[in-house]
Amino acid sequence: MELPVHKIAELVRGEVVGDGDFIIRGIAPFDHAGPDDITFAATVSYKKRLDETGAVAVIVSSEVRKSNKILVRVENPYLALARVSTLFHPVCRPVVGISPDAHVGKNFKCGIDVSAYPGVFIGDDVTLGDRVTLHPGVVIDNRVVVGDDVVVYPNVCILERCEIGSRVFIQAGSVIGSDGFGFASDGDCYHKIPQRGIVRIDDDVEIGACNTIDRATFGSTWIKRGVKTDNLVHIAHNVVVGEDTVLVAQVGISGSVTIGNHSILAGQAGVAQHVTIGNRVTVGGQSGVGKSVPDGQIVSGTPGMPHRLWLKVSNIIRKLPEMKKGIRELEKRIERLERS
Numbered sequence: 001m002e003l004p005v006h007k008i009a010e011l012v013r014g015e016v017v018g019d020g021d022f023i024i025r026g027i028a029p030f031d032h033a034g035p036d037d038i039t040f041a042a043t044v045s046y047k048k049r050l051d052e053t054g055a056v057a058v059i060v061s062s063e064v065r066k067s068n069k070i071l072v073r074v075e076n077p078y079l080a081l082a083r084v085s086t087l088f089h090p091v092c093r094p095v096v097g098i099s100p101d102a103h104v105g106k107n108f109k110c111g112i113d114v115s116a117y118p119g120v121f122i123g124d125d126v127t128l129g130d131r132v133t134l135h136p137g138v139v140i141d142n143r144v145v146v147g148d149d150v151v152v153y154p155n156v157c158i159l160e161r162c163e164i165g166s167r168v169f170i171q172a173g174s175v176i177g178s179d180g181f182g183f184a185s186d187g188d189c190y191h192k193i194p195q196r197g198i199v200r201i202d203d204d205v206e207i208g209a210c211n212t213i214d215r216a217t218f219g220s221t222w223i224k225r226g227v228k229t230d231n232l233v234h235i236a237h238n239v240v241v242g243e244d245t246v247l248v249a250q251v252g253i254s255g256s257v258t259i260g261n262h263s264i265l266a267g268q269a270g271v272a273q274h275v276t277i278g279n280r281v282t283v284g285g286q287s288g289v290g291k292s293v294p295d296g297q298i299v300s301g302t303p304g305m306p307h308r309l310w311l312k313v314s315n316i317i318r319k320l321p322e323m324k325k326g327i328r329e330l331e332k333r334i335e336r337l338e339r340s
Helices: 005-012 077-088 307-317 320-339
Strands: 015-017 037-041 057-061 070-074 175-178 183-185 190-192 198-201 212-214 220-223
Touching: 005 015, 005 057, 005 070, 005 077, 037 077, 057 077, 070 077, 175 198, 198 212, 212 220, 307 320
Parallel strands: 037 057, 057 070, 175 212, 198 220
Antiparallel strands: 015 070, 183 190
16 A cells, blocks of 8 residues: 555545655654654654654644654544554454354355355354454354344354344454343342343444343343443443443443433443433443433542442541531641640
């Protein structure tokens, strides 16, 4: 791939400072780039070292004005990096067709350029769209529907009747549609509640490795358009995850939770059942969310103590600023008494 700098700037909606006709042949890390490469500098430390990189051109934020390098000034350097990296390193998906070592059930329907590697299991009444790739060890259970341009990596299970949209990526080892954790107690033992719903995953979703997304008791567990999940995320039955929400590694979401659009749950955050989290909410790492959160809030906190003690502590926490002020006033009074 060879492109002049001004063409790259057009792609990322940036402004060129310097020779826009210089030909770029690759993209590389800041400290390892060569004289035909473009790199990027988003952090303060890299911005201070612009002239030290071996790259001829650098993607920078819009406030950077001068350098000996050719600059491509953009509003969002990370987004620009993603677009340029995709341009120079497109994903190659060879079409292998349906391997004779794949199992294909009855009434199978598929679009064009479908790949099913050896060891794939496709059940009955399955429908796959165009350009679907199923890597070795994938299980597509009965009556599953998959859209176009979907990539399912090794050892993923998509279980009965689940629905997958288009342009979805599911990383290795994830399970879509396992039974929800539903049991009824009679006082002495637990009885399983049948889980008859499905998992619905909309378009442009990316599921990390070793995720578990449980089917609904009734209806659907719904992962809406544009959601991105990291590795080792658990989503329980009847959860709804809103559009363009991000779930970072080891997040655990209990049953019947609703999460709004454009929210972020940081690593190891946990959400109690039946909670509603609003739009554009950020939940800090290792936080435990036990009650609903309105739109736009940033919440954090780790309850690492016995529950009854935590109830007492949580009541005190809200009073700490007032208590601190009172203690400071008492300290001043004691100082005055000691001086007198």
